[in-house]
Amino acid sequence: MGDIRHPAGSPPQVDSKTQELVEEFILHAPKDRNTPARRMSALQELQLLEIMCSCFQEQSRDTVRQLMFSALFSLQGNQADESRMVLLGKLVSMAIAVGRVPILECAASWLQRTHRVYCVRLAQVLVDDYCSLVPGSGPTLQNIHSASPRFCCQFITAVTTLYDLTTEELTPPLELLQMIVSWIQDDPRLVLINFLNTPLSGNHPISSLDVTPLGGLMRWCVKAPLAYKGDKKQALTNSSTEREGEVGPLFSALHLSVLQVLMLLPNILNEKGLYGRLALLQMESLASLTSDLSRLLDQADKHAPSTDTRALPQLALDRLAQALQVSMANGALLCSREDLRAICSRLPHNNLLQLVLSGPVMYYNNIHSPAMAFSPHAAHSPIASHPTHPPLPTHPPLPTHPSSHPQYPAQPFMTGMSFPFRPSH
Template structure:
């Protein structure tokens, strides 16, 4: 395509960009039809994109061409139509890559600016092909730039234009893949380390409603991605589970809502409270974990793939320890929150760890957990999780523990012949326990700790229904 440059130079900026998009579409269609594997856009074509669409100067002696705001809007409309009218997904993806794949040069800033505006417009006018391309872009791009795109969308739909949140919310049904990647990006962006990095209530409410409507939404990228073990360490996580868990656990201590600002905005009556939203999100995340055992088994990944990484959990417990220390320094205040909220955060951590281990999302030994939680204050539920065996619930079908690479560290693994305890009606002919007198009726295991010395050093939790009811 290098030979068309001379024909583009005399044109005005909008006409040249439109003409180049037309030729780029034809060029990529021919590239795909040629059967070359993998199809790859040549460097000369990328240089034309930078010069006539991103308006990066060809050399230092050439001044950059600029579009007016109206021309830029017209270009975005042309691009939306171009992607919408192209029926072949392979062509669309290659064209999107040619336009927005980061090259590590000065044109990248122009790429990011144009990308943010294009995706924002695609959300507004419902251009699903662009959202699907953007989902792939988010999956393969460095997380720093993914977070920048997420920030642009949050600003556009949750901050700058009042009442525009429902427009963003509609992408749940339009493009679930983009929705999943967007959640992952915003949970990476908002880590609750400061007021500025706390998710807006409108965004939080929207994400809670998405996951409540469809818990599998946060697993879409994982379900549709061939996992080769070569996921770039700089990319977004394959699911937003880690970020959502971080939100729920840190929220009681880190989330601060400026009520005076809400009053001046006149929105205090209509805005939801943050506490119930995070509590609902916590329950939804636990329900997502419930889906994982069967999914991991179907993919042959149970015990081999951890969707929650120990490194991120270690960072989370370190942040939580710091927040708890800060809360402890303010215990001289009479507020009951200084006592209730720390325990709420620890309870949620315990619940998340327990359910993640039971579902196969977290692969680690008890020793590993005790090490990363060693700086945390005492919490009854957390202590049970750190000292007791993993609970496998009746409605979760799990493979033998030997399938897990960490089976040797599991307290249950040393008792492979431990019989199950099905629910039995009280009956005079009920089988008796071999270690109890024959006239003693069978009772739950927890009622006879002295009869089972092998469990004397570890509290064994029994009869706890699932899902957990999160602590409010």
């Protein structure tokens, strides 16, 4: 099948002759572009999928499995790619149904290295199969959490990229939302599995899926209060008040879970030597979120708000403020307050958001670490760019006085340490 060359993040390389054989005899792609592709019968397609499932299951060497998967499904930019995508969707769907973990692991690698346009296409096929077309098939998809956590993490990243809450069609189905919330509540570290198990480099392709689904999940939580109330969501909001009552608590639970995951990051980033050096949340993604939120708020202002919906804009802004606060405090977001104020400048006043934007400059926990000398974000630190000065002479301590309010202990505004907070519901 050709030589195996598998650097981190790139597919195993398959020679062109093998690709031609796959396209001709498996994908049935004609060599002449003017010739229509041959179509297999439903029975032939099922037999092919069963053979593939058995072949991947029986192959004990992961390197060979990855090479086989790459030969079949690496996109070549030609006419056969459409056939590849159709066959891939059916194979992964079958692998979920019959529990073929090796195929799910190969599909996780495919999702990691493939353009996001095709990743969301695969995600859409799986959502259609297990959340839309066949009632009651959700529990089968639910099992991928334990069968292949790596594929589950990539699947969450793909669906949060697909469903951006801009239209009714791009709103996650209730069953999918329930599934994702339960996965993350059961294991918060699930959304970090790809990040924890992937050798990271500074050249992550911008066209690929994000390293974690944190940005997409944050977008869901912040936009949900307004996205589910807009004119484009009438089919949702009018379908049943019972469904609407389920969605609110689900997004509230998801918001809490995202904040809890963010608070796991300092120890993880310190273990990898990446605290203050690697941002898991990108400023471009955050700027897009604040732009979408500003648009949704403008739309909400054009409608006469009822008593029930008047608090929704503040709920969205509260969630944004909490996400920004916890992201910066735990090293997921690396930026200056000035940058933050710039991208939030179009948003209306919110007390909690104002507190976050006007707070003191963020200091990272290990700001004095020698590793910070190599940080690309060192320019944002007011300490890193100034020479050190000799310590000032010490003074005798002032006498202590008993606090007149012992029930209100002083707490720092932001130090990177854990602190109690209550997410907005």
